[in-house]
Amino acid sequence: MKIFNTLSGQKEDFHPQKEVVTMYVCGITTYDECHIGHAMSYIVFDVIKRYLKFKGYKVKHVQNFTDIDDKVIERARQLGISPSEVSHKYIDHYFVDMDALNIERADFYPKATEEIPQIIEVIRGLLVKGNAYESEGSVYFRVRSFPGYGKLSHRNLAEMISKESIYMEKKEYPLDFALWKAAKPGEPFWESPWGRGRPGWHIECSAIALKYLGASIDIHGGGQDLIFPHHENEIAQSETFTGEFPFVQYWIHNGLMQRDKQKMSKSIGNLVRVEDMLNRFSADAVRFFVLSSHYRSPLVYSEEALNAIERGTERLRLALSQKGGGGEGATLNPKPFERKFVEAMDDDFNTAQAIAVLYELAKEINQGATEEVNIIEAQGTLLKLAGVLGLTLEEKRKPPLDAEALINLLVSVRDNLRQAQQWQLADKIRRGLAELGITLEDAPQGTIWKHKR
Known part of the structure; x- marks a missing residue:
């Protein structure tokens, strides 16, 4: 099995470090409802996990919740409730949406606010090593102290400075990033050796991954928009703190959902909520839509495509409902189809090709049913392989x-x-x-x- 590794920029043979594959996926910032862009990422990594399990691996999957952040605080002000109430509301909503999409739950969902002691421990270690410094109650990471900075995004420091809008106040160097943010009036805070404050965004993932999965993990996933600066900063923090290289064996990044030739995001205002989609389309259709393109490619939101896919899934459901011959006549052999499915998925999780195999098998089943061919084993294989992609092939649910x-x-x-x-x-x-x-x-x-x- 080969996986495209963002770090090397090429496909690599998959060799996990231990019997259990460790996988960390960046979770949502809990200030709003999930949209199809979020769903795209979590469907992709759900399928990756399902396929690894299909191949016989055990998987330990961790996904965080960023439940304290500028956006969470601002949302709390807008709603007139506490940041913790905001986070609780949208975490509950997240699980409703993901369950409806048939996304298997992670083994652990740590919240940033529940991991403050671990975060402080990592920051303290970086300070002791001289890779971080304190400034007016905040703590920053010294980017120039980590020689490998930029290896994930394949950029050097000069390029990063020229392309990014850098806020310089209190920092030694433009690219230095906050590990701990000094408290502002009216904002939530935690006590620390550097005074009251809250963790920066990047440090929570490093601290959580270290606590739950160890110093070096097999797979780290997220959207391509997280490569820089978030994942670049994670590498710098983690490898500096532990002294172990690499922090991650395989960096996997999914493409981004687009609408009207722009990335789908709240700031642009072109979102489609998961809840709204599922009131119009089945979970199978949404998953088919996401998986119909290679996971590293951008995906353009299209209701026309979703309608066509919804109709297409009926062919698979029809194949499962057929009552073809089950006696001693000719039998449809599904093994060649399963081999082709595995070949597609072994090639960097090529779900588009895997789906094509499902349709080929469904076509043969539907044809065999008219010729009284024994299709029972083939139907079982179709259902099994569809399950690897998280498809139930159940009838479209009625509106809630x-x-x-x-x-x-x-x-x-x-x-x-x-x-x-x-x-x-x-x-x-x-x-x-x-x-x-x-x-x-x-x-x-x-x-x-x-x-x-």
Whole structure:
């Protein structure tokens, strides 16, 4: 099995250090609901973990929650609640979304605020070694004290300084980054040897990975937007503190979700929430959409593509529902398809090619059913391989109760518009509901809505 390693810039044979594969994936900052860009990353690493387990590996998976951050604090101010309440709200929402997407849970979900003693220990060690310094109650990492800085992003210090907007106050060097931030009035804080404050963003991941997975881990994952500065800084902190190299054997980064030729992000305002997507499309369709491109490639959000994929999954469901011959006649051999699936996934998790194999197998099953071929084993293989990609191939779920209430409200509004002879607006509501898979039947006793079959 070969994996593309961001550190080397090439595919490498996968050789974990021990029997259990250690995997760390950067989690969300807990200040808002998850969007499809978040889902893309967690679907990718869910499939990587599932495939490793399919290959016979045991996996120890850790994913953090950044539950104290400038964005969390600002969100708390907007909502008039505490930062901890904000984090609790959006962590709960995260699990609802990820469970709905059939994403297997990590073994541990440490929160930054629960790991303050470990974070302080690492910062203290960096200070003792001379790789960090204190300045007005904050602590910064000396980037120039780590000779390998830039090896992950493949940039030198001069290039980084020219490309980044650097805030210089209190720092010895423009690229030095905060390990500990001195408390500001009205913000949450923790006691430390350097005074009241809170941890910087980068140090939490190093401290958590060290505590839960050890000084050198097999796989570290995240989006390509985290390569610099976040993961670059993690390497510098971790390898300096432990003295062990490398901090990570295989750096895996997924491409980013785009919409209207821009990265999908809250600051741009082009987000599509996971909850909204799942009210329109099945979890299988969302996963298919993400996995239909190579994980390192950017993915352009497209509702047209999602609609097409939703229809395509019906071919797989049909294959599983077939009642082909199970007697002593010809048997459809699924082993060649499984070999092709494994070959695709062994080549840097080529899910697009793996999905193509599923469709090939489904086609043969559907054809075999008409010829009374024994397809039972092939159906089992199709379900097994789909499961490696996290696909259930169950029927698309009905809208949740709150969605049904919204549909009833829209139907009521449409009835009022029809009574007022506002035909154009009433028809617009009907067409919009039809696009969501809802059909309307106007009857003397009122309008009835149904799910499309």
